[in-house]
Amino acid sequence: MTSLDIRKKFIDYYTALGHAEVENASLIPANDTTTLFMGSGMQPLVPYLMGQKHPLGTRLVNVQRCLRAEDLDEIGDGRHHSFFEMLGCWSLGDYFKVEQIPWTFSFFVDELGIDPAKLYVTVFAGEDGLPRDMESAEIWRQVFAKRGIQALATEDVYKVGEGNYRIFYYPKKKNWWERNNGKAPVGDPAGPDTEIFYFTGEEHDPRFGEKCHVNCDCQRFVEIGNDVFMQYKKTGDSSYVELEQKNVDCGWGFERIVRVVQNKKDNFATDLFLPIINQIQAYSTIRYGEMSKTDWVYRLCADHLRAAVFLTGDGVLPSNKLQGYVLRRILRRVIFQSKKLHVTDNFLASVAGVVVDAYSPSYPHLLTAKPRVLTALVDEETKFTNTLDKGLKEMAKLAQKTNGKFGQPELLVLYETYGVPMELAKEICTEKGWNVV
Ligand SMILES: [Zn+2]
Known part of the structure; x- marks a missing residue:
């Protein structure tokens, strides 16, 4: 069924x-x-x-x-x-x-x-x-x-x-x-x-x-x-x-x-997510299900991109406040984490297209919104991809200077200058073993 x-x-x-x-x-x-x-x-x-x-x-x-x-x-x-x-x-x-x-x-x-x-x-x-x-x-x-x-x-x-x-x-x-x-x-x-x-x-x-x-x-x-x-x-x-x-x-x-x-081992193995995961796979050299170390990244990207399509479909655009900030955070998290899947090309629009195709029979408004959704995602992807590497290098430099300690002033600079949302910066700190104080 x-x-x-x-x-x-x-x-x-x-x-x-x-x-x-x-x-x-x-x-x-x-x-x-x-x-x-x-x-x-x-x-x-x-x-x-x-x-x-x-x-x-x-x-x-x-x-x-x-x-x-x-x-x-x-x-x-x-x-x-x-x-x-x-x-x-x-x-x-x-x-x-x-x-x-x-x-x-x-x-x-x-x-x-x-x-x-x-x-x-x-x-x-x-x-x-x-x-x-x-x-x-x-x-x-x-x-x-x-x-x-x-x-x-x-x-x-x-x-x-x-x-x-x-x-x-x-x-x-x-x-x-x-x-x-x-x-x-x-x-x-x-x-x-x-x-x-x-x-x-x-x-x-x-x-x-x-x-x-x-x-x-x-x-x-x-x-x-x-x-x-x-x-x-x-x-x-x-x-x-x-x-x-x-x-x-x-x-x-x-x-x-x-x-x-559908008798699956988790929600991501159902037809609600598999087409999305398969499309992400087309951009990665790492298969889903083969390396448990990166499977969660696949699931995160599939979840977040589905959310991003529905948010932009309902008129939200990435911004610095309210719903727009949540959307920005979601998208930037996908872009950062997708590096772990060795994704090099821009892939958001193509995956978003699959989400629209899978969900438009139940949500016809997504078809009308499709051009706007894809443009918003591509814009954000281009903007953030261009600054992310600089942001990561800056974080490494800051970590040396502060002995691995990141306070509010450092997090603010990272967001305002490099577009790394605070929650994402904190996540990166945890991964690198740096402290948020
Ligand atoms: Zn139990």
Whole structure:
């Protein structure tokens, strides 16, 4: 099944269940200066989750393009992305747990053909006077039972793999949703969530803890779904009352779902990234997958160039501030890191062309924007390539002078004179063993 098929199946499935499709909006939030980028599909829907009437009704569905630029350093490991797509569906005071959980399950199992025996779920254990979400656990038990799978629930999360345990209770830290990481203002909606995981069959990685569990960071279990049940209103620091309008907010990571359905070892092996990686390979003498030392660079370039195409497609140009600065940082990071792949020619435009071709069936605006996107990328590539070598030489000289210590004044000179963004300069310092003070 291609990623295009999966995207379409999701929309068709929820449309058939009476959901209206919400526009896949620009990465740059309209009328919202509190955040640089669209970070989730629910972001533009907050007023409606708070009770305002949505013009399209009480059942909504969409695929939303999103961007998170906070942890760019983690990109390259196979599962983190700057740009990503989110599958979302919402009930605005309409249906609740008893409908949503079986729908979620049936979408994964019947529509996408995922083996139900490989699915595990988590629910809220109860904490701070908030009750355990027994209702969701019971619905999950019944859903599995209908497929002949006995699913037992436990709060001992390390029992995964033992007996018939398949439903695991986790505390607030893992299975509770409210905005701003639990620091939402009084009056905001909040509630328990339930997450669906796919068992990859791989071994636990002890770097992430002595024992494995479903929500372990080792990724032996991949999270494919997260359904939030907004059933409370925040009335104080940790006090809540039942909401009159109860909502469902489901947000599922598209790349991970594609990875599971296409049975790949990581997101970058799916059809969402392979054409991009192949095009980068055309400019390198080092193959992807052959030298694990440089594979992360391939992944970083593929991730960042996909993000850059979507950003310029939404009207952002490289600059010194706000979204433009993030785009500049992303592009300059690609240009610097691509040296490790022995890329010598300008390659951004040709790779960006592949991104446009792969994504324009779902994002037709990219076709119209293509000439503008390619020009912006080539301009930035030419500008930075011309100064990067000088910047690196200057860094080496500075390091000698300061005994390997880089403070704010040095970082500022590097940016203003040589165009090396501060975050990139810090990254180079780490690689060379110099200190940022
Ligand atoms: Zn693990």
